[in-house]
Amino acid sequence: MDSALTFPTALRELLRTHQTFLSYAASHVHTLDLTLPQFDIIITLGNTAGINFKILGEKTLITKGTLTGVISRLEDKGLVQRVASETDGRSQIVQLTEAGKDLYQRTFPEHLAFIYRIFNDYSPEDIATLEATLLRLRKAVIAARSNESEQLVEETDQ
Incomplete structure (x- = not known):
């Protein structure tokens, strides 16, 4: 069979799989009263002393404009805080609060187990x-x- 004829089918399946996976992951994250981007920030910051906005955006693939809003909503929930960088006065570090650390420690292993179920077979x-x-x-x-x-x-x- 000509690969040009099968390519759109494979591409469509890749996109469907991506959407289905995100929907599945979100179903668990929403039980935590969080969005996927918010939980992505929580798990990226977990077990760190904090990360600056630039690196946090790179690690989570959240754009700078969106990242600011996600961080603000997490601040409103008391899960993260912004602190001035000790090495760069123009930069801010995003850190988990004690409540954020607790949430990470309680939910990350549970979320991994939820995701791993996909791969049981x-x-x-x-x-x-x-x-x-x-x-x-x-x-x-x-x-x-x-x-x-x-x-x-x-x-x-x-």
Whole structure:
């Protein structure tokens, strides 16, 4: 079969799987009265002394504008706090409060167990194959983005 004919089906399945996974994960997170981005911040900050906004955005893939709102809502819930950076006066560090640390310690293992249920019927070999396939796809996307950027530079230089 021509790969051009099967590609849209695979792409559609990838998108459906992504949406279904997020919906599944959100069903547990919503029981904590949090959104997925809020919980992402909580688990990213867990077991750290705090992280600055730039790195927090990179680790969570939440854009800067959205990140500010998510952090504000978590502050309103008493789960995070902003403190001035000791090394850069222009920068703020986001830290879990005691309530945030407690929430992380209570819920992160529970959330992992909830997510791991998806893989109950997967063998270790299945998981290794899935991971390798997803990594290969991500590298292909990164390479395509890099090639696209290089082409744009070449077109601008002409």
